[in-house]
Amino acid sequence: MRILATLRLALRALRRNKMRSVLTMLGIIIGVGSVIAAVSITTGATKQVEDKVASLGQNVISVFSGSFTGGGMRGGWGSSPTLTVDDALAIALVPGVEAVSPEVRDRNQILANGLNWNTQVMGESPDYPQIRNWNMASGSMFAEADVRSVAKVAVIGRTVADQLFPDSDPVGQTLRIRDIPFKIVGVLEAKGFNLFGQDQDDTVVIPYTSHMKRVSRRTFVNSILVQASSPEAITKVQQAITDTLTPRHRSVEPDFTVRTQLELAQAMTATAKVMSILLGAIASVSLIVGGIGIMNIMLVSVTERTREIGIRMAVGARGGDILVQFLVEAVTLSLIGGLIGIGLGMGASRIVSALTDWPTLTPVWWIVVASLSSGLVGIFSGFYPAWKASQLDPIEALRYE
């Protein structure tokens, strides 16, 4: 029996009992629909977090002074004066390290163009834009020579540029930090908010030497940014940095922490992973329930259509033909249910997205998985009724009233 003819037969049988077919599908529709909706929302959220993590830079390893825990990350870092520029220079010699930037930061009131603005002033090395994967919008980054000469040069973020130079090009102009004039040599591209909701563009970057000697007058750095040569090298480099720093910091407790971007990303997406597992569990339960509904209806259908089965067998249908007919019917039922569910789920997540500004994203492989599993549910739940139908005795079936 040709598959196309069988499919037509199945569709006709399902159309004959429209209400029943729809109600039977409902289990699968709701199951698949809710899973797709939930997956779309969590995937969207995860994607957003991942993008933010990526905006921290490429293959970044951060070395913080002082103790550091996941929850206390914002409060404690860089508070203990233990990391030095010499540490940074030692790290630069570690194999697999592409670039290093000692980081010094504090907040300052800055003045320029007759306006003032309170912002974060960061001391960095010229490698900073490369590590953070951050391009210049105009002008250029200061050079290694500026670091050596403790030069009064600065690169500013978009927000600072907008606040202090609303009508003019900041490059070539001067801003004052603690009354010290710095020449603006470049403007960074807009980068937006980071994971913690801070405006990354609200910043002024100057050579770390200038920051330590002219602005903050510190002898230590808050942290050291390191870029590994490749994503694969990150873990190895992380260990090598620890090994390099440990003999340099002979305290009882380690007074520094080496964190990778990867760890941060993992911590951030851990919740999403738990959610995914939970969703998978709910999905399988609802698909089983939907499958039971289909099996139930198929059993009813086989009994109802005993006579039809008898007629078909009398004119030459083999048991296998009958089996395939009912199996295709069950699979069609669950597959249509699954596809409607996918459509509704995607629609619902788009509505949520429109109403709440949460980004949603439906991964293609989830659509494939949802379709496949609803098809499988159809096969599993349809097989027993179909097998029962195929085993009917044609004489008995013909006599059935």
Added chain:
Amino acid sequence: MQPNPVIQLVELTKTYHTGEVDVHAVRGVSLQVLPGEFVAVMGASGSGKSTLMNTIGCLDRPTGGSYRLDGIDVATLNRDALAEIRNEKIGFIFQGFNLLARTSALENVEMPMLYNHRRIPAQEQRERARQALELVGLGARTDHHPSQLSGGQQQRVAIARALVNRPALLLADEPTGNLDSQTSIEIMGVFQKLNAVGITIIMVTHELDVARFTKRRIVLRDGKILTDEAVEPRSIAETELQRLREEQQAVKLA
């Protein structure tokens, strides 16, 4: 030289084992049906005629004796092979028509071709179904569903369905049982017409009037053949219909 028989039964027996008692439904029937014959099988209920028909129709297997259909020994075949035989060699016509509800006459007739082991293109299926319906005089009502057709028309659809795979044998089980006498004669007319072009027909009936349209009459009793004789004189459907019309005319005039 005598042509090969369509059906050859030798000492056929069929015993049902139901609980403690064995029911001997058919107890040794030997029978030969040649191509082009038109046979009526008669007998009281319990005479074994239904069992015999189910066995001849390959819906059931004999417990003893041998059965050759169109030269094939049926007793040794499995379920699927029997289904194939039913599909290709036999056309069934039932008392209750047994058409698929909410399915057009044309599609009902096409249905057996769906199970043909040779894949018949859709175009050819449609064409053959249409031809079969024309043959039984229903060329104009191919799109109607069974519920929109009269009993006689439904039985014609069933006959067309039985014919569509060009079987060696038509098996009719009480084909006029649900029809009034005039429609019965019309259906017998269809059978006579088909028989005239060489189609072999075996028909179970308990009505003597209906049996008179056949060529040969076999009476069963207690699972054995009681009589087997040529039908003489034979009714011709057209003359009978003509007479019926004249009688109706006379009633109206009176």
